Amino acid sequence: MLQHVNKVVILGGGSAGWMTAAAISKVFGNKLDLTLIESEAVGTVSVGEATIPQISLFNNLLGLDENEFVKKTKGTFKLGIEFANWKEKGHSYMHPFGTFGTNMDAIQFHHYWLKMFLKGDAPDLTKYSLLCQAAYKGKFCRPQAIKNSPLSSIPYAFHFDATLYAKYLREFAEARGAKRIEGKVQDVFTRSSDGFIDSLLLEDGQRINADLFIDCSGFKGLLIEQTLKTGYEDWGHWLPCDRAVAMPCKAAKENYPYTVSTAQDAGWTWRIPLQHRVGNGYVYPSRFVSDEQALETLKGQMENEPLNKPNFLKWQTGRRKQMWNKNCIAIGLSAGFIEPLESTGLHLIQTAISRLMGFFPHQGFNQVDIDVFNKQTQLEMEQIRDFIILHYKLTDREDTEFWRYVKNMDVPKGLEEKLALYATNGRIFRQDNELFDETSWLAVMHGQGLRPEGYHPLVDTFEEAEVERRLKHIESVIAKSVDTMPTQQSFIDQYCAAMAD
Numbered sequence: 385m386l387q388h389v390n391k392v393v394i395l396g397g398g399s400a401g402w403m404t405a406a407a408i409s410k411v412f413g414n415k416l417d418l419t420l421i422e423s424e425a426v427g428t429v430s431v432g433e434a435t436i437p438q439i440s441l442f443n444n445l446l447g448l449d450e451n452e453f454v455k456k457t458k459g460t461f462k463l464g465i466e467f468a469n470w471k472e473k474g475h476s477y478m479h480p481f482g483t484f485g486t487n488m489d490a491i492q493f494h495h496y497w498l499k500m501f502l503k504g505d506a507p508d509l510t511k512y513s514l515l516c517q518a519a520y521k522g523k524f525c526r527p528q529a530i531k532n533s534p535l536s537s538i539p540y541a542f543h544f545d546a547t548l549y550a551k552y553l554r555e556f557a558e559a560r561g562a563k564r565i566e567g568k569v570q571d572v573f574t575r576s577s578d579g580f581i582d583s584l585l586l587e588d589g590q591r592i593n594a595d596l597f598i599d600c601s602g603f604k605g606l607l608i609e610q611t612l613k614t615g616y617e618d619w620g621h622w623l624p625c626d627r628a629v630a631m632p633c634k635a636a637k638e639n640y641p642y643t644v645s646t647a648q649d650a651g652w653t654w655r656i657p658l659q660h661r662v663g664n665g666y667v668y669p670s671r672f673v674s675d676e677q678a679l680e681t682l683k684g685q686m687e688n689e690p691l692n693k694p695n696f697l698k699w700q701t702g703r704r705k706q707m708w709n710k711n712c713i714a715i716g717l718s719a720g721f722i723e724p725l726e727s728t729g730l731h732l733i734q735t736a737i738s739r740l741m742g743f744f745p746h747q748g749f750n751q752v753d754i755d756v757f758n759k760q761t762q763l764e765m766e767q768i769r770d771f772i773i774l775h776y777k778l779t780d781r782e783d784t785e786f787w788r789y790v791k792n793m794d795v796p797k798g799l800e801e802k803l804a805l806y807a808t809n810g811r812i813f814r815q816d817n818e819l820f821d822e823t824s825w826l827a828v829m830h831g832q833g834l835r836p837e838g839y840h841p842l843v844d845t846f847e848e849a850e851v852e853r854r855l856k857h858i859e860s861v862i863a864k865s866v867d868t869m870p871t872q873q874s875f876i877d878q879y880c881a882a883m884a885d
């Protein structure tokens with residue numbers, strides 16, 4: 385297995401390929417020979433436009449100037465996701481980044497709120513979230529250095545144009561020594577001694593060899609699956625949406641800093657506001673909805689005429705059994721895909737890259753590294769999967785076959801346990817450093833309609849009037865803070881407006 389890794393080839397130039405190339409070229413510079421192969425004829429999925437706050441860790445690793453990044457990708461800011469019609473038709477809730485209220489006397493905030501809520505005497509949870517209030521009012525600013533103010537913590541993410549993002553990262557990586565080859569891979573050669581990938585043959589006859597191959601070739605996994613036959617774990621019985629159709633349009637209203645996800649009779653549609661257009665898409669289960677019906681639904685709900693032809697996408701929800709197999713590491717859609725409900729696709733690329741940095745096989749391939757890498761990736765994906773399943777399982781909707789199916793399906797054990805913990809005394813714990821924290825679980829469990837029987841007993845050691853006073857204080861500080869924030873539009877105009885084409 386020992387073989388020095390000097391030459392790395394990335395197959396694929398979608399978001400995964402160029403994010404990986406940008407990070408490797410930044411971290412390793414000219415210590416590695418890095419080549420990316422992509423084919424314009426094959427193309428990219430050209431979706432993946434909503435992110436979560438962890439993206440700023442990636443931007444910081446690259447050392448990007450955030451205003452320039454937003455300008456170049458025609459981006460906007462994102463404070464959370466609004467879920468409409470998920471619990472029931474006509475109902476909506478927000479899953480914000482950031483916290484609700486503030487923990488007091490070592491007890492999580494939501495227990496205080498639950499006490500009043502269960503008595504029928506508490507305002508909506510969103511009143512205790514700066515980000516929800518700002519999002520609903522179209523406000524945005526970066527965190528302010530104001531002591532003890534909710535404005536000092538504003539976790540935010542971005543919406544951006546996926547094609548411009550890949551282009552931006554390509555410029556970044558090429559400026560740092562990454563080489564790009566335009567061409568379609570038509571054959572892959574493996575070594576007879578150990579089955580490792582040896583080289584890729586392009587349609588024009590070039591043969592490209594490397595020590596390490598990073599498969600960013602999209603859903604089909606040209607190297608990890610079609611060549612190495614790694615195998616795939618199917619999660620379609622929990623997450624039946626396996627198709628999408630995407631179609632952008634011009635915005636018909638002011639941009640608000642959040643994504644909207646609207647549940648349909650089966651599946652859901654997204655609305656992602658960018659500076660120059662709105663991204664729209666319908667994620668649907670092929671078992672229940674045909675492509676023609678999906679397109680009709682999407683078009684019928686769009687706020688303006690489409691700017692492009694519909695982009696149909698097809699996948700199997702699940703994960704590759706090993707993301708790292710021999711001398712091939714799958715990053716992006718080739719590693720697996722959990723549907724895009726909580727915008728986790730680009731995040732999984734980013735964590736795979738950071739894991740690759742940690743486990744980089746400078747001195748050759750070690751099975752123990754490969755095993756731990758795969759174990760960590762598996763855990764991360766399963767934790768995210770369970771959080772996504774939560775949105776479907778916890779619903780009051782029974783109006784279509786799709787909703788009856790997801791409401792009544794069995795769910796993974798870990799999720800069952802989390803639901804049971806909350807249902808009794810409102811307990812929520814983040815496990816094994818999972819991506820979604822207590823705020824996220826609370827927002828979605830409450831938003832989807834789960835009501836616990838009780839709350840933390842220590843809350844009863846406070847007089848009810850005191851609990852009420854504390855809640856009112858938090859609500860009023862948040863409302864006043866939001867009043868001082870600029871609108872997202874004025875923030876963008878001041879710092880990061882994209883140039884017109």
Ligand SMILES: Cc1cc2nc3c(=O)[nH]c(=O)nc-3n(C[C@H](O)[C@H](O)[C@H](O)COP(=O)(O)OP(=O)(O)OC[C@H]3O[C@@H](n4cnc5c(N)ncnc54)[C@H](O)[C@@H]3O)c2cc1C
Pocket residue numbers: 395396397398399400401421422423424426427428429430431432433434435546567568569570600601602603606628665667697715716717718724727728729730731733
């Ligand atoms: C409907 C949908 C919505 C999504 N929304 C979000 C979201 O809001 N937020 C988020 O974080 N993620 C989202 N994702 C996930 C996100 O889009 C992907 O994680 C991201 O775009 C990475 O894709 P990729 O680079 O792995 O694959 P692709 O974009 O498919 O790129 C594959 C690359 O491989 C190349 N290639 C393939 N075969 C060959 C060959 N034979 N020879 C040469 N080159 C080849 C192609 O040319 C292309 O460059 C979404 C995904 C889908 C399907």
